[in-house]
Amino acid sequence: MGLHKFCRELPKLELHAHLNGSLSRSTMLQLQRCLADNGMADTSNAFLDEFQIGAGDTRNLADCFQVFNIAHALTSTKETLAKATASTLKEFEDDGCCYIELRSTPRQTPHMTISEYIETIVQTMLNTTDMSIISCLIVSINRSSSQRDADIIADYAIEYHAKYPDIVVGIELSGNPAIGNFKDFVPPLTRARNAGLKITLHCGEICNPQEVIEMLNFKPERIGHGVCIHPRFGGIDAAWELLCKSQIPVEICLTSNVNTKSTPDYNCHHFNELYNANVPIVLCTDDKGVFATSLSQEYQICAETFGIEQSKLARLSLSACNYIFAVEKRKMLMDKLLNFINKKEL
Ligand code: 5GP
Numbered sequence: 001m002g003l004h005k006f007c008r009e010l011p012k013l014e015l016h017a018h019l020n021g022s023l024s025r026s027t028m029l030q031l032q033r034c035l036a037d038n039g040m041a042d043t044s045n046a047f048l049d050e051f052q053i054g055a056g057d058t059r060n061l062a063d064c065f066q067v068f069n070i071a072h073a074l075t076s077t078k079e080t081l082a083k084a085t086a087s088t089l090k091e092f093e094d095d096g097c098c099y100i101e102l103r104s105t106p107r108q109t110p111h112m113t114i115s116e117y118i119e120t121i122v123q124t125m126l127n128t129t130d131m132s133i134i135s136c137l138i139v140s141i142n143r144s145s146s147q148r149d150a151d152i153i154a155d156y157a158i159e160y161h162a163k164y165p166d167i168v169v170g171i172e173l174s175g176n177p178a179i180g181n182f183k184d185f186v187p188p189l190t191r192a193r194n195a196g197l198k199i200t201l202h203c204g205e206i207c208n209p210q211e212v213i214e215m216l217n218f219k220p221e222r223i224g225h226g227v228c229i230h231p232r233f234g235g236i237d238a239a240w241e242l243l244c245k246s247q248i249p250v251e252i253c254l255t256s257n258v259n260t261k262s263t264p265d266y267n268c269h270h271f272n273e274l275y276n277a278n279v280p281i282v283l284c285t286d287d288k289g290v291f292a293t294s295l296s297q298e299y300q301i302c303a304e305t306f307g308i309e310q311s312k313l314a315r316l317s318l319s320a321c322n323y324i325f326a327v328e329k330r331k332m333l334m335d336k337l338l339n340f341i342n343k344k345e346l
Pocket of ligand 1: 018019020021068103104105106140142174175176177202205256286287
């Protein structure tokens with residue numbers, strides 16, 4: 001079977017996708033129309049082009065973080081947030097994704113409270129009975145936020161995990177890696193962990209070996225990116241050895257790393273180092289709208305760049321089942337993958 005078709009058909013698990021970075025152009029247009037119908041948006045589309053960051057774009061990592069303001073303006077009401085969530089889940093499903101842990105930073109807007117933000121996403125996920133994709137929410141803390149605001153987000157994550165344990169499954173730390181200190185977020189993350197939430201941390205997006213070691217010693221269930229951990233990419237031996245020993249799974253985002261220039265090109269990506277050292281990895285999209293990608297495209301790029309054959313791609317997807325936060329869904333997803341592998345005689 002052709003690689004493109006195979007990557008689409010392969011049942012895939014998305015474990016690192018930011019809601020407001022995942023909005024496709026058509027979803028953004030839909031949200032804009034919805035706001036305009038309510039007299040809340042202008043009707044120019046010029047800003048939509050500003051949202052996408054392609055390879056070779058001159059914007060640096062810090063500039064890239066500005067583009068999220070565009071999506072945030074569109075998801076500022078309960079109605080548009082619900083539409084954004086539903087459309088994004090549908091797009092992942094259409095791409096052959098059978099399980100997603102969507103993440104988002106709850107925020108207060110002129111039209112909704114933090115609590116309503118979380119409730120809106122949860123209710124949308126609960127109402128996707130017409131879809132076969134299983135969806136869960138990871139609550140994000142932005143590392144630019146104050147300790148007080150981080151505490152508030154953690155409290156809501158704990159409250160909503162107690163209310164909807166099958167939906168609100170984790171908490172994570174993201175946002176501009178050049179701002180804030182991991183240490184300041186340890187107390188709220190620890191409270192969330194003690195309440196039963198699983199943890200994933202954006203780790204090693206820029207060179208900061210001390211922080212990488214602090215993060216790995218915190219023993220999160222997963223980390224995101226892990227670019228600057230191997231000494232070849234600005235990391236230090238102690239951090240790399242700690243990662244190899246701890247076997248903490250890394251959420252890999254190939255196109256995101258290339259387009260934000262965290263990695264010069266696909267060939268230089270640290271996928272190779274992680275894969276060869278047997279560190280668990282999960283292929284993810286990060287922000288499929290911002291970086292104009294899809295999960296099947298990330299599998300295809302991985303296969304083409306690193307020569308990973310179809311049977312190994314399928315096993316990458318199978319192994320992702322071990323690292324999901326909704327533990328009770330593991331067996332069902334593994335059965336689905338094993339079925340596919342047997343049927344295709346891989
Ligand atoms: P949201 O949480 O609003 O649904 O999604 C957008 C937010 O996710 C951004 O404002 C940013 O805080 C975070 N985010 C998206 N992509 C990245 C990334 O590549 N690295 C980091 N550190 N944070 C990101």
